Amino acid sequence: MDNLLVIDQLTYKRNMRVLLDDVSLSIPAGSIIGLLGDNGAGKTTLMRLISGAATNYSGSIIIDGEVDKPTMKGLVSFSEQLNGAATDAKLEDLAKFYDTIYPEFSMDNFNQLVSNFNLNLKQKLSQLSKGMRRNFVISVTLARRVKLYLLDEPFDGIDSMKRKKIIENILAWMPDDASVIISDHHVTDIANLLDQVVIIKNRTIVNQIDADKIREEYNQSIEEYYESFYKEVNDHA
Ligand SMILES: Nc1ncnc2c1ncn2[C@@H]1O[C@H](COP(=O)(O)OP(=O)(O)OP(=O)(O)O)[C@@H](O)[C@H]1O
Secondary structure, rough: OOEEEEEEEEEEEEEEEEEEEEEEEEEEEEOEEEOOOOOOOOOHHHHHHOOOOOOOOOOEEEOOEOOHHHHHHOOOOOOOOOOOOOOEEEHHHHHHHHHHOOOOEOHHHHHHHHHOOOOOOOOOOHOOOOHHHHHHHHHHHHHHHOOOOEEEEEOOOOOOHHHHHHHHHHHHOOOOOOOEEEEEEHHHHHHOOOEEEEEEOOOOEEEEEHHHHHOOOOOHHHHHHHEEEEEHHHOOO
């Protein structure tokens, strides 16, 4: 299978601190990846760099063979897009804004996604509960037709029924050749979805493994594997 994302020796510093240290990672096209790691490990930072939000790193990020930064931005949809959005804006106006700035935004897809989540587009962003806001972010993120989706803790603060709905939407809306990277602490929620697990610890990738290998060769659930792997790395630290 071809690799959609190739990261080589990526190191990123901010305010004199190393936030990512020598990260190398290849993600196949058409796959669902769980990016697992504890608080502060570097999950959000890695997603920000892949999305093109910061470019002052060393090493390389290649998406679908592209190294041109503006082109790469059009290939990735990151779930952080509401940062900085006016809280008194109505959801329908925010959607129109995204439709204007992202050529690959599909208003039809967006409308179907928000109706799946029973969101009212006349509501203002400030009127949404935490869970409703998450659902809106997922709708905006998946409404773009891109190669790579980055979902940063999409289930944070979401009840279990809604989590199922989000998972259904991810599976239904992901184009066949697209990949999605989902970061999460609730490993159990996404375990059945995953093709691969990537574990990040202390600012670098410490493991990448096929989910089937964990189940079949190690005879463990992804959650058990993740917990034991993390413990082992801690014990040897
Ligand atoms: N703007 C910044 N300046 C300096 N340090 C930062 C900045 N943003 C994040 N960090 C630091 O980078 C490290 C990684 O943060 P990041 O948000 O990527 O972790 P994470 O794995 O997403 O954590 P969590 O699961 O808690 O969301 C943390 O130690 C954090 O304090």
